[in-house]
Amino acid sequence: MIEVSHLTKRYGEKYAVRDISFDVKDGEILGFLGPNGAGKSTTMNILTGYLSSNEGTVKIDGVDVLEQPLKAKKNIGYLPEQPPLYPDMTVDEYLTFVFGLKQCKLGREAHLAEICGLVRIQNVRGRLIRNLSKGYKQRVGIAQALIGNPDVLILDEPTVGLDPKQIIEIRTLIKHLSRKHTVILSSHILPEVQSVCERIVIINEGRIVADDTTANLSSQISTDHRLIARIAGPENEVRDALSELTGVRKCVSLGEHEADSLDWQIECDAGQDIRRALFSVLSAKEWPLLALDTGELTLEDIFLRLTTDSTVLPAKRTAADNTAEETAPEQQGEDDNA
Numbered sequence: 001m002i003e004v005s006h007l008t009k010r011y012g013e014k015y016a017v018r019d020i021s022f023d024v025k026d027g028e029i030l031g032f033l034g035p036n037g038a039g040k041s042t043t044m045n046i047l048t049g050y051l052s053s054n055e056g057t058v059k060i061d062g063v064d065v066l067e068q069p070l071k072a073k074k075n076i077g078y079l080p081e082q083p084p085l086y087p088d089m090t091v092d093e094y095l096t097f098v099f100g101l102k103q104c105k106l107g108r109e110a111h112l113a114e115i116c117g118l119v120r121i122q123n124v125r126g127r128l129i130r131n132l133s134k135g136y137k138q139r140v141g142i143a144q145a146l147i148g149n150p151d152v153l154i155l156d157e158p159t160v161g162l163d164p165k166q167i168i169e170i171r172t173l174i175k176h177l178s179r180k181h182t183v184i185l186s187s188h189i190l191p192e193v194q195s196v197c198e199r200i201v202i203i204n205e206g207r208i209v210a211d212d213t214t215a216n217l218s219s220q221i222s223t224d225h226r227l228i229a230r231i232a233g234p235e236n237e238v239r240d241a242l243s244e245l246t247g248v249r250k251c252v253s254l255g256e257h258e259a260d261s262l263d264w265q266i267e268c269d270a271g272q273d274i275r276r277a278l279f280s281v282l283s284a285k286e287w288p289l290l291a292l293d294t295g296e297l298t299l300e301d302i303f304l305r306l307t308t309d310s311t312v313l314p315a316k317r318t319a320a321d322n323t324a325e326e327t328a329p330e331q332q333g334e335d336d337n338a
Contacts (some may be wrong), residue, residue: 001026001182007056009042016042018206029183031197035307039206048078077150081157083141087130091140104148119143135166154184171196194299204307218297225268232261233287241281247272261290
């Protein structure tokens with residue numbers, strides 16, 4: 001659905017984006033992340049046709065954004081970090097205005113009613129946008145992105161400034177939207193991205209440093225193969241039982257963190273999953289398993305490692321790297337938000 005090929009954007013001799021390539025499949029939710037100044041916002045602006053690139057192509061459902069901008073943009077719904085709202089309009093007036101701007105050919109009343117129902121703003125359609133809460137303004141912003149039923153939705157910080165209840169509602173909405181749309185999501189809230197997105201692309205210093213699922217990235221980055229288990233049982237007997245499990249190299253008591261139990265660090269051979277065997281042993285001994293942590297890296301751990309240590313999953317050197325060593329600028333209209 002989205003094909004980005006050898007995309008490069010320069011400001012003079014400084015590179016904002018360096019020869020990046022990735023694609024997004026139909027119906028996929030892609031998390032697009034990067035620290036400040038990494039080139040993330042530049043890339044998203046090129047995808048939406050707001051900026052042009054120096055080199056490379058972006059195709060939306062096979063249509064080149066640069067060569068056929070109007071046709072490509074009809075397939076894109078965009079919610080920037082600051083929703084493009086007119087506060088002196090009512091919700092109905094604003095959505096009608098956007099409907100006309102997009103030259104939508106669908107039945108206006110039925111189409112807007114469907115969208116308002118989907119994002120749950122039916123009860124505020126007659127209110128001035130300036131009087132809406134932050135959560136409702138975000139919903140109106142998503143509604144304008146949905147007008148025309150675009151195949152692709154690009155959402156930049158869709159939950160910024162929302163309370164926890166509103167974040168959950170928007171998160172649920174995004175998952176629902178992926179049934180009919182391809183979604184690119186950018187957010188500062190990494191646990192949110194991890195829970196919603198099927199795949200993660202991380203950009204740093206204008207280059208893609210990761211493109212995979214969170215689980216796969218965790219296994220590639222971390223060389224640890226360990227479990228932390230909280231077990232209620234006699235220390236020496238538990239140690240002996242754990243040591244006898246196939247695939248266990250070492251087990252170490254980490255002390256008592258909960259009454260009448262000990263935490264155990266269990267180091268395993270690569271590729272060994274001992275969880276079922278562990279459960280069977282503890283059940284047979286009637287030793288309660290009170291907690292189990294697999295040690296898998298969170299998206300936050302992955303993000304920090306990839307954007308602070310260039311030796312972790314090193315990116316392939318590109319043609320842009322061979323001609324200049326400057327990193328992405330922090331100004332010149334390139335205010336990237338992680």
